[in-house]
Amino acid sequence: MCSLDRFKKQTTKTGRKASLLATRLFALIAFASIGTFAVAPAVRADLKLCNDTASRIGVAIGYHDTAGEPASEGWWTIASQTCEVLLRGGIPSRLIYVRAVDYDQGGGWTGGTKLCTQKGRFAIRGIHDCATHGYQSEGFMEVDTGGSKQWTIRLADPEKQGDGGS
Numbered sequence: 001m002c003s004l005d006r007f008k009k010q011t012t013k014t015g016r017k018a019s020l021l022a023t024r025l026f027a028l029i030a031f032a033s034i035g036t037f038a039v040a041p042a043v044r045a046d047l048k049l050c051n052d053t054a055s056r057i058g059v060a061i062g063y064h065d066t067a068g069e070p071a072s073e074g075w076w077t078i079a080s081q082t083c084e085v086l087l088r089g090g091i092p093s094r095l096i097y098v099r100a101v102d103y104d105q106g107g108g109w110t111g112g113t114k115l116c117t118q119k120g121r122f123a124i125r126g127i128h129d130c131a132t133h134g135y136q137s138e139g140f141m142e143v144d145t146g147g148s149k150q151w152t153i154r155l156a157d158p159e160k161q162g163d164g165g166s
Contacts, residue, residue: 111141
């Protein structure tokens with residue numbers, strides 16, 4: 001066999017090996033990329049509340065739903081020095097309303113915005129007159145999220161209410 005034929009034969013073998021290697025490498029990179037997309041955490045848009053107190057707290061929140069109607073939900077019990085996600089998938093309105101009760105020390109966080117609540121877990125939508133529907137009307141403090149879709153509220157050191165101080 002002449003050296004030119006040997007060169008062509010070797011080049012063809014090497015070319016096939018290189019092509020096979022390139023195909024395997026491409027498949028590995030493609031698989032790794034798919035794996036990366038499948039495992040990569042999705043960007044979360046949540047409303048989170050952190051309890052920075054030494055007590056357990058009960059929390060209710062309010063907001064305007066997509067139709068502009070008032071909505072309120074509660075009660076989440078949040079342990080001392082922990083955070084909980086209250087709403088997943090984005091904040092429904094720029095203004096969020098929070099009411100919290102310190103279960104261990106008394107007192108809480110309230111405000112001037114009246115929304116409906118009840119004892120135990122609740123989700124109330126579209127009710128403007130709480131008493132007519134058998135709910136309590138309670139004050140919530142306003143939190144302006146600035147239109148953000150992800151927000152963390154931190155509660156610390158509630159004012160003691162009704163502590164009988166002189």
